[in-house]
Amino acid sequence: MLVYILMFCLGASVGSFLNVVVMRTVESKSWVSGRSRCDHCHKQLSWYDMVPIFSYLLYRGRSRCCHKPLSIQYPIVELLVGALFVWWIAVGAFFFRLASHPLATLQPLYWLLVGVVLIMIAASDAFYGLIPTRYVYFGVATTLIYRLILITGGAYHWADLGESVATAVGAYLFFYSLRKMTLGKGMGEGDEVLALLIGLILGWPKTLLGIWGGFVLGAVVGVLALMTGKKKFGQTLPFAPFMVLGLLLTLLWGEKILHYWG
Numbered sequence: 001m002l003v004y005i006l007m008f009c010l011g012a013s014v015g016s017f018l019n020v021v022v023m024r025t026v027e028s029k030s031w032v033s034g035r036s037r038c039d040h041c042h043k044q045l046s047w048y049d050m051v052p053i054f055s056y057l058l059y060r061g062r063s064r065c066c067h068k069p070l071s072i073q074y075p076i077v078e079l080l081v082g083a084l085f086v087w088w089i090a091v092g093a094f095f096f097r098l099a100s101h102p103l104a105t106l107q108p109l110y111w112l113l114v115g116v117v118l119i120m121i122a123a124s125d126a127f128y129g130l131i132p133t134r135y136v137y138f139g140v141a142t143t144l145i146y147r148l149i150l151i152t153g154g155a156y157h158w159a160d161l162g163e164s165v166a167t168a169v170g171a172y173l174f175f176y177s178l179r180k181m182t183l184g185k186g187m188g189e190g191d192e193v194l195a196l197l198i199g200l201i202l203g204w205p206k207t208l209l210g211i212w213g214g215f216v217l218g219a220v221v222g223v224l225a226l227m228t229g230k231k232k233f234g235q236t237l238p239f240a241p242f243m244v245l246g247l248l249l250t251l252l253w254g255e256k257i258l259h260y261w262g
C-alpha cells in the first residue's frame with residue numbers, strides 16, 4: 001500500500017512539472033528557465049504553493065498571493081499522472097515478475113513514457129485547444145525506436161512494424177481528408193499527427209476501434225454539452241482527449257471487443 005501512495009506522490013509531482021512544461025510549450029517559452037511565479041500577479045511561488053493537488057485544495061483553487069482562480073488543469077494533470085504511476089507500478093510489477101527476457105524492463109518503461117506523452121497531448125488540447133506536434137512526434141519516435149529494439153530482440157517482427165506503419169499512415173490520411181472536406185472546421189492539423197501516433201501504437205485492426213471510440217465519446221460529450229448549454233451549436237470540442245481515451249479503452253479491452261465481434 002505504501003508503495004502505491006509513494007508512486008502517486010511521485011506521479012503527481014511529475015504531473016506538476018509537466019503542467020509547467022505544457023504551459024510553456026503553448027506559450028513558446030523556455031521549459032527550464034526561471035522560477036515558478038503566480039499566473040496572475042507574477043509573485044514568486046513558495047514550495048507550499050506548489051504541493052501537487054494539496055495546494056489547489058487548500059486554497060480552494062485560488063492563488064495564495066492574490067486569490068485569483070487557478071486553472072483546473074493543475075490538479076487534473078497531477079491526478080492523471082499520479083494515477084498513471086500507480087497503475088504502472090501495479091502492472092509494471094507484474095511485468096517484472098514475468099521477466100525472463102531483458103526486454104521485459106523496457107516494456108513498462110515505454111508504456112510509462114507513452115502514457116505521460118498522451119496525457120500532455122490531451123491536456124494541451126483540452127485546456128489550450130491545440131496539440132503541440134513536437135509531443136506527438138516524440139511519441140512516434142519513441143514508439144518506432146521501442147519497436148525496433150523489440151525486433152532486434154526477436155519479440156516483434158518486421159511484418160508487424162510494416163502493418164502498424166501502414167495503419168498509421170492510413171489513419172493520418174483519413175483525418176487529413178476529413179479536415180480538407182470540412183474546410184478545417186472541427187478537425188485541426190494536430191488531430192492528423194495524433195492519428196498517426198494512435199495508428200502506430202494500435203496497429204490493424206485495433207486502430208479502427210480506437211478512432212471509432214474517440215468519435216463516439218466525442219459525440220456523446222458534444223451532445224451533452226449542447227443539452228446542458230455548456231456549448232453552442234457549431235462550437236468545437238477539443239478532440240485529442242477523446243482520441244486518447246479511445247486509445248486507452250482499446251488498449252485495455254480492444255482484444256475482447258474484437259473477439260466478441262469477430
Ligand SMILES: [Zn+2]
Binds near residue numbers: 039043064066067
Ligand atoms: Zn498572485
